[in-house]
Amino acid sequence: MKKFGNFNIAALVIGFSFLYIPIILLILFSFNESRLVTVWGGFSTKWYGELMQNQGIKDAAWVTIKVAFISSTMATILGTIAGLVMTRFGSFRGRTLFSGMIYAPMVMPEVIIGLSTLLMFVALAVDRGVFTVTLAHITFSMCYVAVVIQSRMSSYDDSITEAALDLGCTPFKTFMLITLPIILPAVIAGWLLSFTLSLDDLVIASFTSGPGSTTLPMKIYSMVRLGVTPEINAVSTILVGLVTLGVIAASIIGRKQKQQTI
Amino acid sequence: MSELPSVNPWLDPSQKPYIQIENVTKKFGDFTAIDHLNLDIYKNEFFSLLGPSGCGKTTLLRMLAGFEKVTEGRILLDGEDISEIPPHLRPINMMFQSYALFPHMTVEKNIAFGLKQDNLPPNEINQRVEEMLELVELSDFAKRKPNQLSGGQSQRVALARSLAKRPKLLLLDEPLGALDKRLREQTQFELMDIQEKLEVTFVIVTHDQEEAMTVSSRIGVMDSGNLIQVATPTEIYEAPVNKDVADFIGDVNILRGIYKGQNDVGTQLHSDDSDSIVFATQEVGASTGDEMWFAIRPEKLEISKKKPKNQHNILKGLIEDIAYGGSFSTYHVRLDSGRILKAIRANRVRTEEHHLTWEDEVYLHWEPHSAVVLLS
Secondary structure (H helix, E strand, C coil): CCCCHHHHHHHHHHHHHHHHHHHHHHHHCCCCCCCCCCCCCCCECCCHHHHHHCCCHHHHHHHHHHHHHHHHHHHHHHHHHHHHHHHHHCCCCCCHHHHHHHHHHCCCCCEEEEHHHHHHHHCCCCCCCHHHEEEEEEEEHHHHHHHHHHHHHHHHHHHHHHHHHHHHCCHHHHHHHHHHHHHHHHHHHHHHHHHHHHHHHCCHHHHHCCCCCCCHHHHHHHHCCCCCCHHHHHHHHHHHHHHHHHHHHHHHHHHHHHHCCC | CCCCCCHHHHHHHCCCCCCCEEEEEEECCEEEEEEEEEEEEEECCCCEEEEECCCCHHHHHHHHHHHCCCEEEEEECCCEEECCCCCCHCEEEEEEECCCCCCCCHHHHHHHHHHHHCCCCHHHHHHHHHHHHHHHHCCCCCCCCCHHHHHHHHHHHHHHHHHHCCEEEEEEEECCCCCCEEEEEEEEHHHHHHHHCCEEEEEEECCCCHHHHHHHHHEEEEEEEEEEEEEHHHHHHHCCHHHHHHHHCCCCCCEEEEEEECCCEEEEEEECCCCCCCEEECCCCCCCCCEEEEEEEEHEEEEEEECCCCCCCCCEEEEEEEEECCCEEEEEEEEECCCEEEEEECCCCCCCCEEECCCCCCECCCCHCCCEEEEE
16 A cells, blocks of 8 residues: 655645535535525425426526537537547648647637627527527537547557458448447547536526526526525536536546557 | 469469559659559469568558559559559458457457458358358457457457458458567468468568568569569579669678679679689679679588688688577678678587687688679
8 A cells, every 4th residue: 555645645635625625515505404505504405305396497407408418419420520530631731720720619718709609699690599509519519529539539540440441341331330339438428528518608608598598507697696595506516416427427438448449 | 284273373474463563653742652663463372572661562552452542553453453443342351460450349240340241141151250260260269359369369360350251362461560479480381371271362561571481472572662573582582683682681791893704614703802703603794894793691601610622712701700599500700801791500510529619710612603693
């Protein structure tokens, strides 16, 4: 066993407390009996029950899941294609520029993405709603998928594809039977990543949503302005749980894929 | 006449070549990888493309497979122009250097993959897969995944997969490069057996000259996008066309000299390394004063402490280094001129009597027919 020094233990405790105390508090107080958010009044799950009665939150949750599902699926398809194309074409003039442009939305401030997509929708006279939020989410999450796929393809042996062609398989069938199954873990990881990104996005959704397309993060944000209630803690806890599950699943799948390639 | 196929079909003008590479050029941008190359390969040949890395041998192989398009010229297989046919429609299979096994499929699924593309009935596929597994002695490994196989086993799965479709032509890209020496030698013999048994034409790319010598019916030595010499292993070794080929295949001593003319012994050469004239039986068309070279293989140089009785082809020197190789020893002999020659002697006698050691003064001698005269 490795011995941890006192300093290391202290650093670890401080670091993790800094990261997780707020979230742990939130989860704890979601089980609070008392209506007062900061005063502990005993254990209870009544706020979760209350939550089920709240039509506004349920509607927002449904919108969020719908948007997240569709946008992550679309982003995965587009991002996978982008990632494949970037690796398959090897080096050509302007390759760095192209791959840079795919990654740009990752570092672009969300406010800018939200604002620019809003301007586009206004210019094209598209009515804002679930459709526009979904489109905007596809735009910003597809680059994450492209990154995941591209890093997977960097360790992909092209002669595997050639071997399939050589054995009489058509290019399309080769993609479906060979390439896709081999990179499938990366594709799923990309999907989970974009799903969670869409799930917890507030800024871009606020810019691009319209009537009837309030997402859960937006709903929570607007409720908080009227004061923090244990109900918000409860819904946030559920959201945290979902995102955590997604991230854990993505990393497990990612690890499995690493083992397979060795 | 006999029914047997000709042993040396390339010498028989009535034989039709199976693969005809006609004036093929391949350019990558400004770089010319293959430069107006012509080559005929006959049915059931085990043909090796040999050359240093970057000589274009892999590019040529990939053009046969269809992964690279020819820039100019054409490639015929059994009389049919295949230059424009995409790889998945060519009756040619390839064994890849990295083996390129499908990691998500078991050994038997890997082997069956090509057969499934031909929509063969399932029982025939199973039968052929079993045949192939037996051929490469991997029947017990049918259900394994590629990551559960050793290097040698993966290599045999790759071979089985590429042979399962009974291709007219099998291309092998450095097939044994990743194996250790002992396994490689064993596999070379297996490859030759399989090639004879299945009567498939093999074209193999290798940079390992020993491998090429062992397995091939003919070798094509390549350099900078063209063939320098196409001949049997023996011809390549014993009668290389120039210094580069002589040097690339095996060890060789090369003496530079000036052409003195022809007499009844053969070609006379005045060399800086010898006090007297040296001879080679081979006759060449040259005029007095031309620069030329004698190539002598180390095993054809006799080394002894006693001065040989012959008058010619004797060089004197000191043993500078000895590489003891068990069955034979290689001696590095420094001549008076300063040049170092290599001589190989079989260790046939166990006693010390015969022994040569460092700093011994020795004579090197060769028969006039042992030297090859090279004009370039």
